[in-house]
Amino acid sequence: MPEQLELVEITSEAELRDLLGEPTPRAVTKERVALHERDREWLAASPFCLVATAADDGTCDVSPKGDPPGFTLVLDDRTIALPERPGNRRADGYRNILGNPHVGLIYFVPGRTETLRINGRARLVRDAPFFDDTTVKGHRPILAVVVEIEQIFFHCPKAFLRSQLWQPQTWHPNALPSHAEIVKSVQRTAETLEELERYYGPEYADRLYADAPRP
Numbered sequence: 001m002p003e004q005l006e007l008v009e010i011t012s013e014a015e016l017r018d019l020l021g022e023p024t025p026r027a028v029t030k031e032r033v034a035l036h037e038r039d040r041e042w043l044a045a046s047p048f049c050l051v052a053t054a055a056d057d058g059t060c061d062v063s064p065k066g067d068p069p070g071f072t073l074v075l076d077d078r079t080i081a082l083p084e085r086p087g088n089r090r091a092d093g094y095r096n097i098l099g100n101p102h103v104g105l106i107y108f109v110p111g112r113t114e115t116l117r118i119n120g121r122a123r124l125v126r127d128a129p130f131f132d133d134t135t136v137k138g139h140r141p142i143l144a145v146v147v148e149i150e151q152i153f154f155h156c157p158k159a160f161l162r163s164q165l166w167q168p169q170t171w172h173p174n175a176l177p178s179h180a181e182i183v184k185s186v187q188r189t190a191e192t193l194e195e196l197e198r199y200y201g202p203e204y205a206d207r208l209y210a211d212a213p214r215p
Helices: 011-020 025-029 037-045 092-099 129-134 158-163 179-186 192-198 200-209
Strands: 048-054 058-066 072-077 081-084 102-108 115-125 144-155
Touching: 011 102, 025 115, 037 115, 037 144, 048 092, 058 092, 081 129, 092 115, 092 158, 129 144
Parallel strands: none
Antiparallel strands: 048 058, 048 102, 072 081, 081 144, 102 115, 115 144
């Protein structure tokens, strides 16, 4: 860290509480340990979530997961399952789960400013009867993450309201280079920019559920 930065660090929970104050009673009592009907409705409407994991040495990873709404399967009031979909095969989060089962998930519903948060213990399964129920476009998952819920609650809308995330007038996607340009500039690739542009072009969406050759 640059020496010229003078950081005043917080080093204890007591100091943190002195700075932030105590949570409101409603913020404390909103925690639950089992799915409510409203949680099930949210999961059925959600096409996207973030899955946070940590390795046994403490290093962390957050991975986005997306599919048609309801892609997360409710197995019972305390258990959910997330099917695998073809990706880049790094398996960072999966490898973390093998060493440390604790996971945190945040579920989004487009246009809604609150989120559903689930914390629990995860395990990887390579087959189960419910795999057939999570087949999308002919792709039956080869594994799933099964999460035993330990904590669940709805998170308030403040971050979404501050960021105006769902307000189209704030969207400026063309302010940044294309994904192919970003890939070419931040990592070594044998492919030309033109080849990468073709790879990430319109046909990219056609390969979402197939293990297509990767550049």
